[in-house]
Amino acid sequence: xxxxxxxxxxxxxxxxxxxxxxxxxxxxxxxxxxxxxxxxxxxxxxxxxxxxxxxxxxxxxxxxxxxxxxxxxxxxxxxxxxxxxxxxxxxxxxxxxxxxxxxxxxxxxxxxxxxxxxxxxxxxxxxxxxxxxx
Numbered sequence: 648x649x650x651x652x653x654x655x656x657x658x659x660x661x662x663x664x665x666x667x668x669x670x671x672x673x674x675x676x677x678x679x680x681x682x683x684x685x686x687x688x689x690x691x692x693x694x695x696x697x698x699x700x701x702x703x704x705x706x707x708x709x710x711x712x713x714x715x716x717x718x719x720x721x722x723x724x725x726x727x728x729x730x731x732x733x734x735x736x737x738x739x740x741x742x743x744x745x746x747x748x749x750x751x752x753x754x755x756x757x758x759x760x761x762x763x764x765x766x767x768x769x770x771x772x773x774x775x776x777x778x779x780x781x
Contacts, residue, residue, distance in 0.1 A: 656750050659757045660694035660743075663722035667715050682707060694747075698740045713739070720746070726757040 668676045680690070686703055688696050697716075704712030716739050717731075723743075724731045727750055736742035749755070 652751055652754060655757065655760055656747060657691065657694040659726050659759070660697075660719070660723055661690050662759070663726065664693050664700070664719045665690075666722055667718040670718070671715070679704065679707070694743075697743050701739060726759060727755045728758070729755075 665676075668679050671679075682703055683689075683693075683700060686699060688699055688703070693700055701712060701716050704715055708715070717733070720733075720739060720743060721731050724746060727746075729746060729749060731742075733739075733742055736745055
């Protein structure tokens, strides 16, 4: 069983992958998920089997698959307000591992999962008025 932070991170990674392939169109997206299912990779497992996903996309699209995986990592880093910095790793899978470790060690929460603060309840509706002055 995963801890909440790990589950949130993998859900966010799946969401980012989905956004990245959405750009290619609905037909391509369905085809990608079909081929991933044939390799026994379901949507929730994309983060765990990132290298296999990359290999499957590379089989389908050749070097174009790398742009989808980079976009996925870019969206993930954007969600957690982290820099992408691909030069820190020799492969995309290695960089994903570094980003995952950073997320889990620092207990980061993705942007889409943060609660929106209702700032109206903190504002004074009367303006800047000091109660001790008349």
